[in-house]
Amino acid sequence: MDAAFSIFALLLLAGAVAAMSLRNLIHCALSLVVVFFSAAGLFLLLGAEFLSFAQVMVYVGAIAILIVFATLLTGSAGATTGALAFRPWLLGVGTAGWVTGVIVAAVLNGRPLPVEGKTAALPTVRQLGEALMTRYVLPLEVIGLLLTAALIGAVVLALREGGAGRGKEPRP
């Protein structure tokens, strides 16, 4: 493989290992950002321009900030965690093994990408948009509805908490 792939793959693996093994939770979150970013680089190498930029925008720009804020708000930031105090380790190993098995099975059962497919015309943003608006319009709308519902739910939760203080603003 070419040098760019090796760099991104190494970064991704190093970031993943760091995200799991570092003691400081914020360091873990920032390592996860490295993983997101390297994944975007890998997408770009595969010619999936739109997916790559969306990955950076959504994961690095929004999800990473969300993770970091959640870590700060739960008050565990800065505190260095000891060894994981997670008792049922058998459950953990089982889950990890199951996920690994599913991924390996999917990879083994999948068709290999045709080699000439890389040089063939890659889908442009226009084609992606047209596919989303015609063939995949139902899943898109369902996801949109779900996200809107989540947003309204968040607003309702926030309103209930701060509702008592309303109407007491001093009017100039």
Added chain:
Amino acid sequence: MVDTLDQLFIRAGRGVVDWAPEPARPWLAAFLAAATITAVFAGLFALTTWLERKGLARIQNRPGPNRVGPFGLLQPVADGLKMLTKEDIRPRSADQWIHFLAPLLKVVPVLLAYSVIPFGRNLVALNLDAGLLFFFAVGSITEIAVFMAGWGSRNKYSLLGAMRAIAQLISYEMPLVLSALTVVLVTGTLSLPAIVDSQAGWHGGWLARWHVFTPWGLAAFALFMTAATAKTNRAPFDLPEGESEIIAGHLVEYSGFKYALFFMGEYLSLFAISAVGITLFLGGWRAPVAFLDWVPSYAWFAVKLLACVAWFIWLRGTVPRLRADQLMNFAWKFLLPLALVANLAAMLWQVTANWQFAGATLWRWVLVGALILVPYQRLGRALLGGRTEAPRRYRFAE
């Protein structure tokens, strides 16, 4: 002759690249583009610090920097030397790596963002199919940099400042992207050179067909520039720095050149976001009127960019800083709905594009303009909450 002047930089670059051996050519071309962008915009950063201090000084009836060089023009050099020779202080309890990496992560993505902007005819480093998305994607990396600066300094004020800054950046990203989306809706492309091409041609044979000369374009441009002011931490949205409240926020534990790097990142993102605003709404490198079409394209771009910078300086000198709650209300209750309305207006403009009857253009203007102005007026009134604005009375002076 005109064409030679217009394509001067491209020919010069090609000449240099052709002189190199075959396998090194793509590397050399990429290096040339990157070096030129870095040099030109770092130079513009130096010039703008001087311009800004001079302009603000004039607004406040002072002379401004006038000691170093003619008209104080060498002031940026003196500032740079001062920043370089200053001691680099790192708090003992700060997180060494995060504190060190934050300024770098602030500057590098912004430099990347320049690669997709067409600065002149054919003068674009990287013609990406999804260029606009690339711009916003690398722009969102700065939020991580701000967080790293705030958290890595291990200081209350830093962390509070970073929280404020991130809340502001995320809130204003929505209206920024939505107002840029209007252009994507109408032109049907995310590639910035293609968006510039969509603004070719002349209204009535002389006035350029820029998007800003349409009702939705004007509204979206105003929204874009407002959101851009907030996204680049410029006054009146410079709360993250808030010298009087949280003593420079996430920058409080930085000194010397790292501090300068943060400001460089901020100014570079100001230029970059202005450049995208110009590309989307002000015709990019195209001339405003037909008879000035002979002026080289990059010169038009530079003029427009400097005009935007002057506008930002003017705004900083004349508008007071918002309160934190006003900042959030403004983004979520005013800019965001209006950006959605601007998108609706752009769609209506696009749907009515093939109206043929007499006075069709006038009707389109009235319809689309009303679609924007009525919600604008209604929303503004509703947010005022029935209060009437009277001139402020100062009791102590009576």
